[in-house]
Amino acid sequence: MGHTATPPPATGGLTATEHRLANGLRVVLSEDHLTPVAAVCLWYDVGSRHEVKGRTGLAHLFEHLMFQGSHQVPGNGHFELVQGAGGSLNGTTSFERTNYFETMPAHELELALWLEADRMGSLLTALDEESMENQRDVVKNERRQRYDNVPYGTAFERLTAMAYPEGHPYHHTPIGSMADLDAASLADAQEFFRTYYAPNNAVLSVVGDIDPERTLAWIEKYFGSIPGHEGKKAPRDGTLPDVMGGEQRVLLEEDVPARSLMAAYRLPHDGTRACEAADVALTVFGGGESSRLHNRLVRRDRSAVAAGFGLLRLAGAPSLGWLDVKASGDVEIAAIEAAVDDELARFAEEGPSPEEMERAQAQLEREWLDRLSTVGGRADELCRYAVLFGDPQLALTAVGRVLDITAEEVRDIARARLRPDNRAVLVYEPTAADAGTDADGTDADGGNDEQQDATEEAGQ
Amino acid sequence: MSDTATPAQTTMDFHPRPSGGEPTPWAFPAPERGTLPNGLTVLRCHRPGQQVIAVDVNLAAPLDAEPEGLEGVATLMSRALSEGTDKHDAEAFAAELERCGATLDTHADHPGVRVSLEVPASRLSLALGLLADALRAPAFAESEIERLVQNRLDEIPHELANPARRAAKELSRELFPPESRMSRPRLGTAETVERIDAAAVRAFYTAHVRPATATVVVVGDLTGIDLDRELADTLGAWTGSAAEPRQVPPVTADDRGRVVIVDRPGSVQTQLLIGRIGADRHDSVWPAQVVGTYCLGGTLTSRLDRVLREEKGYTYGVRSFAQVLRSAPDGSGAAMLAISGSVATDVTGPALGDLWQVLRTLTAEGLTDEERDSAVQNLVGVAPLKYETAAAVADTLADQVEQHLPDDFQAQTYARLAATGTVEATAAVVNAFPVDRLVTVLVGDAEQIAGPVRELGIGEVTVVTG
Numbered sequence: 001m002g003h004t005a006t007p008p009p010a011t012g013g014l015t016a017t018e019h020r021l022a023n024g025l026r027v028v029l030s031e032d033h034l035t036p037v038a039a040v041c042l043w044y045d046v047g048s049r050h051e052v053k054g055r056t057g058l059a060h061l062f063e064h065l066m067f068q069g070s071h072q073v074p075g076n077g078h079f080e081l082v083q084g085a086g087g088s089l090n091g092t093t094s095f096e097r098t099n100y101f102e103t104m105p106a107h108e109l110e111l112a113l114w115l116e117a118d119r120m121g122s123l124l125t126a127l128d129e130e131s132m133e134n135q136r137d138v139v140k141n142e143r144r145q146r147y148d149n150v151p152y153g154t155a156f157e158r159l160t161a162m163a164y165p166e167g168h169p170y171h172h173t174p175i176g177s178m179a180d181l182d183a184a185s186l187a188d189a190q191e192f193f194r195t196y197y198a199p200n201n202a203v204l205s206v207v208g209d210i211d212p213e214r215t216l217a218w219i220e221k222y223f224g225s226i227p228g229h230e231g232k233k234a235p236r237d238g239t240l241p242d243v244m245g246g247e248q249r250v251l252l253e254e255d256v257p258a259r260s261l262m263a264a265y266r267l268p269h270d271g272t273r274a275c276e277a278a279d280v281a282l283t284v285f286g287g288g289e290s291s292r293l294h295n296r297l298v299r300r301d302r303s304a305v306a307a308g309f310g311l312l313r314l315a316g317a318p319s320l321g322w323l324d325v326k327a328s329g330d331v332e333i334a335a336i337e338a339a340v341d342d343e344l345a346r347f348a349e350e351g352p353s354p355e356e357m358e359r360a361q362a363q364l365e366r367e368w369l370d371r372l373s374t375v376g377g378r379a380d381e382l383c384r385y386a387v388l389f390g391d392p393q394l395a396l397t398a399v400g401r402v403l404d405i406t407a408e409e410v411r412d413i414a415r416a417r418l419r420p421d422n423r424a425v426l427v428y429e430p431t432a433a434d435a436g437t438d439a440d441g442t443d444a445d446g447g448n449d450e451q452q453d454a455t456e457e458a459g460q
Numbered sequence: 461m462s463d464t465a466t467p468a469q470t471t472m473d474f475h476p477r478p479s480g481g482e483p484t485p486w487a488f489p490a491p492e493r494g495t496l497p498n499g500l501t502v503l504r505c506h507r508p509g510q511q512v513i514a515v516d517v518n519l520a521a522p523l524d525a526e527p528e529g530l531e532g533v534a535t536l537m538s539r540a541l542s543e544g545t546d547k548h549d550a551e552a553f554a555a556e557l558e559r560c561g562a563t564l565d566t567h568a569d570h571p572g573v574r575v576s577l578e579v580p581a582s583r584l585s586l587a588l589g590l591l592a593d594a595l596r597a598p599a600f601a602e603s604e605i606e607r608l609v610q611n612r613l614d615e616i617p618h619e620l621a622n623p624a625r626r627a628a629k630e631l632s633r634e635l636f637p638p639e640s641r642m643s644r645p646r647l648g649t650a651e652t653v654e655r656i657d658a659a660a661v662r663a664f665y666t667a668h669v670r671p672a673t674a675t676v677v678v679v680g681d682l683t684g685i686d687l688d689r690e691l692a693d694t695l696g697a698w699t700g701s702a703a704e705p706r707q708v709p710p711v712t713a714d715d716r717g718r719v720v721i722v723d724r725p726g727s728v729q730t731q732l733l734i735g736r737i738g739a740d741r742h743d744s745v746w747p748a749q750v751v752g753t754y755c756l757g758g759t760l761t762s763r764l765d766r767v768l769r770e771e772k773g774y775t776y777g778v779r780s781f782a783q784v785l786r787s788a789p790d791g792s793g794a795a796m797l798a799i800s801g802s803v804a805t806d807v808t809g810p811a812l813g814d815l816w817q818v819l820r821t822l823t824a825e826g827l828t829d830e831e832r833d834s835a836v837q838n839l840v841g842v843a844p845l846k847y848e849t850a851a852a853v854a855d856t857l858a859d860q861v862e863q864h865l866p867d868d869f870q871a872q873t874y875a876r877l878a879a880t881g882t883v884e885a886t887a888a889v890v891n892a893f894p895v896d897r898l899v900t901v902l903v904g905d906a907e908q909i910a911g912p913v914r915e916l917g918i919g920e921v922t923v924v925t926g
Contacts, residue, residue: 081477142776
């Protein structure tokens with residue numbers, strides 16, 4: 001099929017159809033023939049929030065085991081077959097879900113469906129102690145590389161543990177603890193699969209240069225005989241009061257390169273209009289190089305090398321607003337904190353200006369266009385809205401909901417939530433003066449830590 | 461539904477693995493090339509459906525052109541481009557850019573400065589105007605340069621604390637002769653950055669930034685956009701003198717096999733960076749080197765991870781790669797050839813031992829046809845996926861310009877990759893990673909790792925402070 005014959009769709013022109021197999025597997029299809037590629041995305045409705053005490057990290061460790069072969073796929077066959085067909089693949093685990101995805105040249109779509117069905121239906125016939133021991137070591141090295149061997153690396157799990165109380169399903173992060181990773185057994189993994197990996201606990205989306213009828217026939221052929229089951233336990237309730245009701249604070253003295261102020265604010269659940277308002281609020285306040293936070297701390301006070309505010313969207317528990325400031329030179333955290341609170345108070349009082357609203361909404365709109373510019377991005381968003389909110393069509397109208405937010409709603413959410421009594425604060429104080437005098441690297445933005453995305457991947 | 465389904469069923473119907481259908485032909489897009497009256501070279505490429513337009517500008521301002529003792533001035537100049545113009549001060553410029561929903565990133569590296577704009581098609585006009593202002597009339601206000609200098613100084617300790625970046629810095633110092641710009645940190649040292657002021661930034665800009673030596677690449681869905689008019693009204697107003705292309709020295713390196721440990725007491729992992737220099741894209745061996753390097757360490761089913769990750773569990777992943785440092789029209793450029801990753805501290809010796817064994821086995825036995833086939837199928841097959849977005853296409857087109865390659869280089873590379881045989885790929889990767897010509901940098905706990913590493917006999921081991 002020619003890939004320039006179809007007129008280009010605006011993002012509003014995207015459509016998706018929904019289907020359900022008899023075993024409960026939900027299917028979402030979306031056609032787009034501009035490029036000869038097809039994305040397959042499979043979301044299982046299981047994440048670290050389903051884990052129990054003593055077995056943190058199991059959902060993510062299990063995700064790795066899904067790449068260790070299944071009944072008809074030996075060893076690393078999932079990677080070998082997809083990559084050998086000119087495709088790319090991975091899996092990630094977050095608090096609320098585990099996803100697996102392949103982007104394929106369109107003519108190799110059927111292979112990806114066959115592979116996903118094989119492991120959904122037959123993983124346990126291939127899973128053994130050797131894979132378990134090997135991937136346990138790999139995941140422990142993933143934890144060391146991403147968290148334990150980098151400055152501020154454990155900030156995310158520390159703040160999360162402060163933001164959600166002991167016993168709350170989101171109190172621990174997907175990577176889990178070393179002790180729990182050591183404790184996980186093959187029997188635990190088998191039980192996890194039997195409990196959560198079933199067609200009726202998953203959504204499959206296929207997006208791109210596809211023939212929907214033929215695609216649906218393949219899905220029926222490969223997935224249709226996998227038995228569904230109802231053994232899944234609901235996650236523990238993640239409901240919490242709207243605000244924390246008091247500030248928590250931890251001071252860490254560690255071998256870090258500079259002082260840092262980090263904080264997590266409790267915000268509305270994803271899927272609500274108030275969450276969209278919070279997204280706009282955080283963007284106005286700390287989302288870019290024209291944000292209030294950047295202008296105050298980096299440009300005017302010159303007290304920070306980097307300052308930003310991001311949103312960690314969560315559907316089954318309150319979302320988190322994530323503040324991250326790295327101090328400049330010898331500036332004291334108290335001075336930075338006073339400036340942050342001063343700006344927050346002013347923001348809550350006056351709300352955003354029309355210009356600030358325009359800028360924030362333009363930025364958020366571009367982020368949506370970026371996410372929908374690839375078939376893989378679209379497939380992931382369709383699954384997300386289907387799994388978390390029961391309606392994949394919401395993905396196609398999401399940008400409209402962001403643009404619909406008013407300045408009053410932004411002011412109201414800032415007033416209600418961006419308050420000192422609604423945050424957990426983590427302050428880093430370096431233990432030793434840094435002796436370094438020079439540096440090199442591969443990007444120009446070394447002082448600015450990436451926003452935590454709360455996902456763990458199978459492949460690097 | 462399966463006809464055997466019963467409530468007690470615990471298995472599924474299995475079907476043979478499907479074979480693929482007929483591939484749809486796909487080619488890396490051919491850009492249209494032109495020149496504006498001011499000498500600015502323009503490459504454009506229409507990509508239907510890509511609503512976010514990517515605009516990349518290459519400036520012929522290589523790091524080699526930085527005055528001695530002012531290393532970092534290219535980085536500061538490139539950052540300062542977006543900190544105010546003749547129309548807007550720094551805050552207002554950032555606000556205008558974000559009002560377009562645009563991002564503007566700059567990057568100064570050995571081949572030159574890259575300015576990258578991404579903006580929704582509906583707001584392209586406004587954003588191109590801002591980009592043109594930044595290139596044509598940057599303010600370089602003293603107070604903003606002072607702020608950028610301090611900001612850059614503040615970044616340095618963060619970079620040094622990062623094991624991967626610390627390793628990259630040490631490898632550059634080891635590999636390149638001291639008089640080469642490549643031996644020194646790309647973004648400057650604290651000592652050199654401190655010396656930079658607005659006058660130095662402006663002098664660098666005046667000497668090296670002009671439309672006659674610049675190229676702009678525009679990629680995206682250009683439906684309904686009169687790009688000629690948009691460019692004439694914006695970047696067309698940029699003026700500057702003609703200039704001869706700058707001559708750069710050939711890239712040379714000392715790759716005698718040796719080990720440097722950057723001591724980090726208490727590290728739970730050791731960061732590895734093992735490298736030397738080799739062929740860039742001007743060399744006819746490039747496609748074979750790409751295939752061979754993929755077979756060695758391109759993915760988690762490549763030779764290195766098959767042992768180090770999937771058999772031993774020593775690492776989350778080790779990769780081998782070739783990254784062009786700087787190219788020249790006469791072919792005197794080079795690429796960094798390297799292996800990188802991190803391994804648990806207590807298995808650092810065994811992991812390096814296994815890594816060297818993988819290289820020795822590769823040298824002795826070569827690649828298999830299956831490995832070569834799988835690598836080629838992946839490298840060629842992923843092209844339509846890799847170049848789905850406008851930004852990915854623009855980035856590769858801008859790289860080609862920067863590396864003095866023809867506009868159809870990437871398109872031709874896919875044909876050359878497909879024609880690469882097992883023997884050629886083996887020869888290329890064995891030549892790229894000879895076991896006795898690799899400089900190894902380890903960032904980790906010297907007390908724990910130095911002994912086991914010395915026993916491997918992979919070169920003299922020295923320890924420097926972290």
